[in-house]
Amino acid sequence: MGKGKLEKFQDLGQMPHVFQNFKWLDPKLLNYKKEVVDYRGKWSKEVFKNDHPIILELACGYGEYTMAMAEELPNKNIIGIDLKGNRIWTGANYVQEKGLNNAVFLRSAIELLENFFGANEVSEIWIPFADPHVRDSKSKKRLTGPKFIQLYRYLAGKEGIIHLKTDSDLLYEFTLQVIETEGCTILENYPDLYNSTFNNELLRVKTRYEKLNISGSARVKYVKFRLN
Numbered sequence: 001m002g003k004g005k006l007e008k009f010q011d012l013g014q015m016p017h018v019f020q021n022f023k024w025l026d027p028k029l030l031n032y033k034k035e036v037v038d039y040r041g042k043w044s045k046e047v048f049k050n051d052h053p054i055i056l057e058l059a060c061g062y063g064e065y066t067m068a069m070a071e072e073l074p075n076k077n078i079i080g081i082d083l084k085g086n087r088i089w090t091g092a093n094y095v096q097e098k099g100l101n102n103a104v105f106l107r108s109a110i111e112l113l114e115n116f117f118g119a120n121e122v123s124e125i126w127i128p129f130a131d132p133h134v135r136d137s138k139s140k141k142r143l144t145g146p147k148f149i150q151l152y153r154y155l156a157g158k159e160g161i162i163h164l165k166t167d168s169d170l171l172y173e174f175t176l177q178v179i180e181t182e183g184c185t186i187l188e189n190y191p192d193l194y195n196s197t198f199n200n201e202l203l204r205v206k207t208r209y210e211k212l213n214i215s216g217s218a219r220v221k222y223v224k225f226r227l228n
């Protein structure tokens with residue numbers, strides 16, 4: 001039988017490559033020794049012990065992209081981030097079993113990342129199958145909204161690259177509008193990804209939510225853009 005939530009939370013708390021924040025106000029990252037750590041501007045040097053570029057997977061859920069990128073991109077440092085510890089456990093456990101030393105996980109709200117990273121510390125951000133927040137009243141929670149673009153500009157600077165993969169027409173169209181109003185530059189745009197010719201094999205990675213196909217859409221959409 002698989003592990004339950006509580007066992008997964010216990011496991012997570014003992015993994016050296018997992019860092020967790022439990023507070024919205026006064027956020028602090030705790031390591032597996034329950035020590036407060038501050039790696040702002042120092043993730044590559046102090047955590048990964050190299051100077052490789054950092055890629056974030058936001059709202060990573062079970063961490064499929066983090067797992068795949070850690071295996072496929074040994075010269076990058078990958079950080080999977082999600083609120084839900086029982087989901088992160090899957091990726092964190094995989095990374096541990098495979099002995100991958102270029103991936104870690106953060107259990108945190110994305111909104112708090114300014115507390116945990118230095119300016120321009122990140123090179124790319126992947127956002128696969130984020131919640132589209134279909135109701136207008138929740139639109140501020142969409143991870144490609146202007147407030148988040150501002151956060152990503154802090155994390156990744158003008159050269160920062162964002163990858164959005166979604167089956168939601170609403171989130172895709174919303175993102176295209178934000179790209180325009182925010183003056184970002186589209187680098188690749190596939191309204192029907194799997195019926196397009198693309199070079200990046202990572203785009204074939206299917207996350208848990210992609211497989212669930214909640215929107216019922218026949219088309220997966222992908223847009224890659226530079227923040228500017």
Ligand SMILES: C[S@@+](CC[C@H](N)C(=O)[O-])C[C@H]1O[C@@H](n2cnc3c(N)ncnc32)[C@H](O)[C@@H]1O
Nearest residue numbers: 059060061082083109110128129131207208209
């Ligand atoms: C629709 S699921 C997608 C998960 C994964 N990307 C996938 O494709 O299977 C959305 C995920 O976003 C996470 N999430 C939502 N809001 C978040 C926030 N503000 N900060 C961190 N994670 C968040 C949820 O915990 C959930 O795992």
